[in-house]
Amino acid sequence: MSRAIEETNRRLLRARDAMDRAYPEVLDVTALAEIAVMSEAHFIRCFRDAFGETPHRYLQRRRVERAMYLLRRTDRSVTDVCLDVGFASLGTFSRTFREVVGESPSRYRQGGGAEARPPAAAAVPTCFAMAWGRPSSFGEAAPRRSG
């Protein structure tokens, strides 16, 4: 592998960090490709090769993870949560949330989100909680256990 690939990796990681940091903002592929200093098509392809999913999907999972947190820990309405985490449309939010989590936002809230709540969040550094608490994109949502 050439050092050029390492440099590319590092720039892709920088774009991914930007999604983790600025997820509520408008983060289109143009802005992200600019951070990675490459064309949009090339950025999407390289990102998928490096991280196993498209940048769009990565950003969606980041937003859904934050939405899960807000749904189980605050009283904000589903619409407010949707806007808080960066989705522009309630329809897209609900559909994406269902795809990733396996149930609708309101059902998730009713269920208390117990499965996603770390038992000792206070002791877990945020980088780990963020990376591990995020719903999986690899195989997507497992059927929720009943009861």
Added chain:
Amino acid sequence: MLRSLRISQIYVLDQDQALDFYVGKLGLEVASDVDLGFMRFLTVNVPGEPERQILLEKPGPPMIDPETTEQVRDLLTRGRTGGHLFFTTDDAAQSFDELRGRGVEITQEPTQQAYGIDFGLRDPFGNHIRVAQMSTVPVAAG
């Protein structure tokens, strides 16, 4: 039984560049920098805490074969080797301003967490670092 954690290790791609970053920017001290011939044994520590060192190891032969070395370098630059360091500070806002002023790559601005206020950054190679001002009383945060 075990008494303390003396040395832990992260991978770096270039040890001189690592010194620039960990000593020049983060403000750590060199604990040992020894050319053993087969490797440069380079460790750093938080000032005043020499009993806990971080080995800044460059992956490569003869420790690792060339092909695996390339895999490690690839994973490292994608942030996938699991290199994490968690430091504490007395004042997260001040540390953040200082480090940002030195051009450090910030991944998250100071944020209230359950355990205190912290922020995130990356070293030049892809290792992730957090700096936390720990609170004594847990607070609700995300």
